[in-house]
Structure formats: C-alpha cells, structure tokens
Amino acid sequence: MGQSLLDKVWAAHTVRELPTGQTQLFIGLHLIHEVTSPQAFQMMREQGLKMPFPDRTIATVDHIVPTDTAARPFADAQAEGMMSAIERNCREFGIRFLDRASGHQGIVHVIGPELGLTQPGITIACGDSHTSTHGAFGAVAFGIGTSQVRDVLATQCLAIQRPKVRRISVDGALASGVYAKDVTLHIIRTLGVKGGVGLAYEYGGTVLDRMTMEERMTVCNMSIEGGARCGYVNPDETTVAYLRGRDFVAKDAAFDRAVAWWKSMASDRDAAYHEVVHIDAAAIAPTVTWGINPGQALGVDEKIPAPESFSVDDREVAEDAYAYMDFKPGTPIKGTRIDVAFIGSCTNGRLSDLREAAKVAKLGKVKPHVKALVVPGSQAVARAAEAEGLHEIFKAAGFEWRLPGCSMCLAMNPDKLVGRQVCASSSNRNFKGRQGSPSGRTLLMSPAMVAAAAIEGAVADVREMLK
Amino acid sequence: MSTLIPITKVAGRPIPLRGNDIDTDRIIPARYMKAITFDGMGQFAFHDARFDADGESRGHVLDDPRFQAKGPRIAIVNKNFGCGSSREHAPQALLRWGIRAIVGESFADIFFGNCVALGMPCVTGSAADIAALMAAVEADSAHDLIIDVAAMTATYNGTTYKVSLPDGARKQLLDGTWDATRTLLDAAEQTRATAARLPYVGGFKS
C-alpha cells in the first residue's frame, strides 16, 4: 500500500511520538494575526519563553482593520490597542510583520499563498480555523488556539493527534455558473457539518485536477465548516506554475530541487485512505445557505426544506434556523430579498473571485435598497484588480470598493450588519450574529451569486443572468 | 514555567446547555474578542443568546434561577459543541464564567483541543445518558456533578454514567501534561534535528 500526502508530511515532520499518543510535529510555517496572538505573547513573557525559529513566523493584520480608511490611530480604541500590541510583539520578538506600509498586508490566508510562503509538503499552523485554505498547495495546515500559538512560538512544534484521511473525489463537469464555492457548499451539505470530525480531507478527482489554485483554496478553506481538521489537494503542475517566481519561493536550481521534493510528497496512486467519497459534479447547482450553519444549504432553484426532511438530530437546529432566519419551509430561496451584499473574505476575496463577480456586476446596477461592498483579500489582490479596472466596474454598478481585510466576514471592524438585515455573502460562516448584528442574517453563496443578488435586490440564479 | 497539575476529578454544580452545533460565535461573539488579554471574557459568554438588543434577559439557561450556584460549574451539552472558529476565546470565556469541565454527546475538534490545553476535560457520554443527565439536573440542580477522569464516569445525585475521553487527552490530564509547552520544549534538540532534515527549511540549497 502506498502513502497519502498526509502520511508523508506527517513522517517528515515528526519530532517524536508523545506518550499521550499524540505526535510532536514540527511546524514549517507559522502565521499570526492580531486577534489570536496577543495572549500568546503575554504567556511567552510570563513564562520567560524565547522563540527558537523567529524567521518561521510571519505576521499580518486583517480582522480588525477598517476598510474605509487607512488612517491611524483607528477610531476604535480597542482595535488600535490590538494593532499596537502586534506591532510591539513583532518588534520585540523579531518577527516579520506585513502591515499596510509593507504593501503585502491582507487576510492571512490570502497573503501566505500569494507570497509563496505556502508550499507543498510543509506543515502550517495559524491561530485561525481557515488555515485549512493553505492545503490547496498540498500543505498540511491546522487552525489552532491561542495556547497552541504560544507552543509554536516557543517550540516551533504542536502536540497533535494525527487525523485519518478521507479522500473526496469530485468527478465530472461543473455546469456554467457553478463555482468552487458551490462545490465546497455542496460537499458540506452532503457530508454534514460534523461529518469530518477527526479527519483530514484530501480533495481530488477530475474537477479538482482542473481547478486553478485559487479555486482549490476556496474548496480547502471550508474544510473546517465540514468539521474536518484540515483539507488538502495534491500538488501538481498547476501548483508548480502558480508558485514559480513568487517572493518566498526558491529560485533557479533550488527551484528545481523544490519541485522534485514537492511532487515526491503527493499521495501515491495506491495510497490507503480511511474512506473514499465520490461526488458527482453534474449534481452541483449554484448553492445558497438558508440557515444558521453552512450545512443548511440548497440549490438556488430549490425550496427551503421541510422539518421532516431532517434527521432527528438536525431537526432541532433546523427549527432554530427557521425561527432565526424567519423563513418558512416550502418557500423558494430564490427571490429572498437582501439588504446587504458582501464580496470578500479568505474564501472568496481573490482576483479570480473579483473577476467572476465583476462579469455579473457589468450586467446591471445594484438595487437602491442594497448596500454592496467589495473587499479585496489583500493589497496585492487590490492592486491587480485595479490594474484590470475591476474596481471601476464595481463602482459603476454601485458597489463600494474597500481596502483589504476580513471586514464583514466576522465584523470585528466597523463593517457590520444592522438589526435583522439579510446579507448575501461570499464568506464562509452563517452562524447567528456572525456578521456583527446579533440578529443579522447571512446567506452564503459564490461571489458571482452575490453580485447577482445585489443587482436583483434578492437571491437570483446567476446562470440565468449569464445566459 | 508552571508546575504539573494533574486533573483527575472535577466537581461542580451542573449547567445544561441544550442544542446541537452550538458554535463558537455563539459562545463568544467576535465583537467581545477585541482585547489583548482573556481577563473579563467570562461576562460575555453566550452574550447574544442571553441578552436582546436592549440588554434585556432572554431567559437563557445561564440566567435561569435554578442554575445560579456559586463556585465551579460543569456544563452538559449535546452534539458538535464548539464548532466553528479556532478562537480559544470560547473555552476561555466558559472557563472564566466558571465552567471547569464539559460532558456532552460530541465536541468539535479544535474546541476540544483548546479545552484540553486549558486543563478543561470534555468528556462524551451516550445520547441516552446525556438526555437523562440533562433531565436530572433540570429537575433538581442542587448537587455537584462529578467528572472522574481516572474512572471515566460522571456521577450526579447518586447515579453514575459511563463517559469517555480519547486516550491521549486523558493521559495529558491525568499526568498534568495538558499544558503542552514544557513537553514540547523537552525535545528542543530533536526539533532542531527534524528541521535540519527538511529541505525547505534550508531553502532547498542542497
């Protein structure tokens, strides 16, 4: 039996097996941001710990930064406090800090790949659950808590249980108007929000093989919403082509050695998996969530499901969702009026996402009752989009063009829903209160679908608009 | 560095938190995470489930007169508790509110790991036992719920339920090695050796 990528990466990074059955795993790249790191540095100081590998940690700011102004100090004193804390911590511990002045700032899961920090065969940790995004390159990438951020700062290691691998093979052809976001929402809808607990997801099949790196990132990003510990795609020529020439990638002969090593880390053809699941691409429609977790999703042409369609376990959550969302079973999701449209986040805030959304934005104007925001995932994405004139297309259609950050994905900055507003959002979580208003409502969908909803003023089928 | 504190038994008054898929945004809304310490996070636990927009109580179980005991508390939960984000702010808020252990049907992975790192056991019981335990504490909340990590039991008012915990986490709690830093530091030399074997650490120079 051959080995999976996870087997190989695990073996290469194992420092030792711990008596608890966990592995002491070396972490090749540690990414930090302002929300989950300050307490870790506080613990470092209290416990007198030093960093053995300071150049293997990279910092940026994304969660709390305002997107309408770059001015300092921030109007929000707490946000300013977090900003000064990460500045001080990076200075004191000698960590490279990619702030706005560097020109490389952005959502941590957007900048890692675009700088070439994220590479195949390596281990990555970040105090952020969507670290799974980096798996698109064939990295084994874990979201961790703050105590573990301290562990990585102090030891460059994690004590971690090895997950089992479930291969998810998506085969066939995606219909036009169906995007990577729909693939991931469909997988979560099919396997459930707790389906992946204790597992790593290896995504493959002809659909993943044909995807661009940005599309693969969208799929891996939401592994965590399916309950998985991490998700990855095996590195191939698409991966190599993406990485060639990026800032942190080896050059010349060293690049050739890198490529050889990356490819050697891919799963063997006869790799053993805990389980293999097949998904038929033809069955995937533009998908929209209707409820309060990402598994409560349906095709845009479907009706909100009846309580009887759920297992006993899920029925209670469904009842809670009907009440919170104020949706009735049997109502079509299409035509649901929206108040806000948000395009951005680490799921869908990259250049290709903005391009797809702009194609739709070109077809009309944002309805007057809709507030529509486009927030690029990073400064580099913003520059590339502006060079192509995407920002002008969005602005002409009535979207606001903002500065990079997490923004309304979790609304720790000033971008928030108000009251019971309904938001069509290209982000990853539709939990109660997620977008900043304790009673706000989120409908997750692809960026093109968000643009379509902004123009219709209601949930629309992007396939009809693109005809 | 802290000394090893084994966690063999945790006792406290029960607090039932009913519902599947209770996510970390619900446990601690993001707007209360804008702080550089975890101090004071306890008061925001389940904030939006507890209070409406005007700050009026919604009658959440945390504010239920039956469950206002002082001292350490043990939460009882259903399936996939703590799903969503990796924010340690969630277990920190629960810990600082007074919760020292959780017994439930199942837990989300990262949340579970974060709890272990704080020395907070999250043990699982069968759906039937959790239902029985919730019913028992809702009928009479005036006893300590005792989680025995060594014996793998939960005992309430004379009834004992079997619970489980993955071996690794159980050993960490019993050995007092749940705060992993010291264990990891013990292998600093091996860590350097592992790093030296990884071609990318040296920039693929050879």
Ligand code: SF4
């Ligand atoms: S964009 Fe959203 S999900 Fe991604 S890192 Fe930022 S807050 Fe987290």
